[in-house]
Amino acid sequence: MTMSMRAALLGLALLSGVPAAFAQAQPPAAQPPAAQPPAARPGTLPLPVGASAQPLTLAEAEAALVERNLTVLAARRGVDVARAQRLVAGALPPAQVSVGSSVAQFSETRNGAIRGTRYLSPSNNINVGLTVLVERGSKRTLRSRFADRQIEGAEAQVLDALRTSLFQLRQAFLGALLARANLEVALGNRASLDRTEQLLRRQLRDGAIPEGDLLRFQASRLQFEIDVTSNAQAYAAGVAAVAALLAADPAAFQQGAGQLAALGINPRVTGALAPPPERPRTGTPAGPASAPTAVRTILSPVAFDVRGRFDAIPELGISREELAQGVASRADVVVAERQSAAASANRLLVEAGRSRDVTVDSSWGRSRLSQDLPDSRDRLNAINSFGLTLSVPIFTSRIVEGNIATAAAQQGQADAIARAALLQARAEFAGAWASVEQTRSLLNLYAGGALGRAEEAYRSTEQAYVAGGRTLLDVLDALRVLNATRIQANQARYAYLVALSQLEQASGVSGVAPRL
Incomplete structure (x- = not known):
């Protein structure tokens, strides 16, 4: 076997260790597998992304979500609405003031004739009234209590929106990180x-x-090129999902892209990344073997460049019993409980309608029109009159009892929803716990030897090829198995990290989700 063939084998051997694109630039023939630098951390290696894309870690994304996520902001506005309604509920019923005046006057005789018609001005006569509603049955106190329960429910909805949005963010971020590691x-x-x-x-x-x-070697490269394009597309889609959750426009980025000399990739077209221009292949005869074997586009510019220790395998650090106890305090369960408490307060408020309210009308009138008696010796200048009226609604029992029945039914609905929310939360927790157990078992399988076996199989196939017992295509088949095992290991890591995030969402206990 010639020295150049051994050099080719050494180039292939680089695939079983660190990706050669991220290794130090050395001639392939002088860089055996034993001399490879330490393996870089998946999910942290530099990629040729857009010049405006800033690195983004999971912790930074979570902090930004609290301030920028539109679902959380909308839930916070709900608290503002509930607090404003509390001001209205705690206020007394507004009194009504009325001011009036007679504008015309005429007298009518017994025979139906009209005499003494005249038009009047407000300076000659005025009527002032005041109407006050006197509530009975502590309605104001009950309204305030009902408004307080609504505020508590709105605050719990903010926490639930944050819990749900955080899980969506973690799922999208981990999905982007999976695509990044595969890329x-x-x-x-x-x-x-x-x-x-x-x-x-x-x-x-x-x-x-x-x-x-x-030609056979070039034909065998197609699947690896498909891996590049599919993972690049998945990475761009994952970053776009993260950007949307952070209220950033996923399509708002500067055109153009960065460059990474270690990959040999430079921007060639505005808004796209492509390999450097192909050099003339002087050593290859014209024909099929001289055709391009790699796709042109590598990675489009993205809004963010997500980073994280994708190889991290965090321990849970808490027992199932402790997590199960936290389910009762999960945000959506608390929301349902507080909505039930608000329904109970509303029923008490409606029941207070059995105590009829009283409306008090008071009035004062003053007239400077001539009102003298025929035999009066002291001419009058003005006449003042005062009035007081009390009014109570009648025939309201059917309306009140119907409202009470409606409120009682609504309270029953809220109680049932609260119980159902707790049972659903416990069911989700049970499923999330089972998912953590199963994904961790599968991840242990890859971390405990599956990857090592795939690498050893590749090395043994390579050695057999050196000895003349295998073909180059056998080596490429072993490489495909190794590559598939690495991708599956990444998928197992992703499944476990997502399961941890889902367990935190299901249990309501913070600190369970991974910190990358």
Whole structure:
């Protein structure tokens, strides 16, 4: 076997360790697997994203969500509404003031004739009235109590909106981080395959291998290119979902992209990333073997560049019993309980309608019109009159009892909803706990030996190829198995991290979700 063939094998061997795109730039033939630098952390390696995309960690995203998420902001406005309604509920019924005046006057005789018609001005006569509603049955106190229960419910709804939005953010962020880790693997595979293909082209030029070997190798690269494009698309979609939850426009980014020399990728078209211009392949004869073997577009600019320790496997650190006790204080369960308490306060308020309210009308009138008696010796200048009227509604029993029955039924509905919310929360907790157990078991399977076995299988296949017992395509098949195992390991990590986030959402206990 020639030295150039061994160089090709060493280039392939780079795929079993750190992605070669992120290794130090050294000639492939002088960099055996044992000399690879320490493995970089998945989810933290630099990507060629847009120039305006700022790195974003999960902790930073969560902090921004509290201040910027539109669902949470809308829930906070609900608290403002409830507090404003509390001011209205605690106020006394407004009194009504009336002011009037007679505008015309005429006299009518016994025979129906009209005499003494005249028009009057407000300066000659005025009538002033005051109407006050006197509530009975402590209605004002009961209204205030009902408004207080509504404020408590609105505050709990803010916490529930925050709980739900945080889970959505964590799920979207972890999804973007999964795509990022898979994209890192795919880009590393591509860079290593590029170097191996260069070596095979050199061998073809030297006549060490037939053109068919190079063509078979190039045909086998297609799946790796599909991995690059699919993961790049998934990463862009995941970042867009995160941006939307943070009230940022996912499509508002500067055109253009950054560059990463280690990947050999530079911006070529405004708003898109592409590999550098292809150099003339002087060592490859014209024909199918000289055609491009990599896709042009790599990654579009994104709003954020999510970062995180995707290989982190956090421990739970709390027992199932402790988490189960926290379900009763979950935000949506508290919302349902407070809505039930508000329904109870509303029923008491409606029952107070059995005590009829009294309306008090008082009036004062003053007239400066001529009102003298025929035999009066002291001429009158004005006449003042005072009035007082009390009014009580009657025939209200059917209306009041109907309202009471309605309020009692609504309270029953609220009580049933509160019980159902607690049972649903406990069911979600049971499912979330089972998901944590199963995903952790699967993750332990990959961390405990599945990845190691796939890497060892690749190395043994490579050694057999060096000894002449395997073909280059056998090595590529082993590489596909190794690559699939790495992707599946990333998926297992993602499933476990999402399960932890879901367990925090289901239990209502903070601190369970992963910190990357």
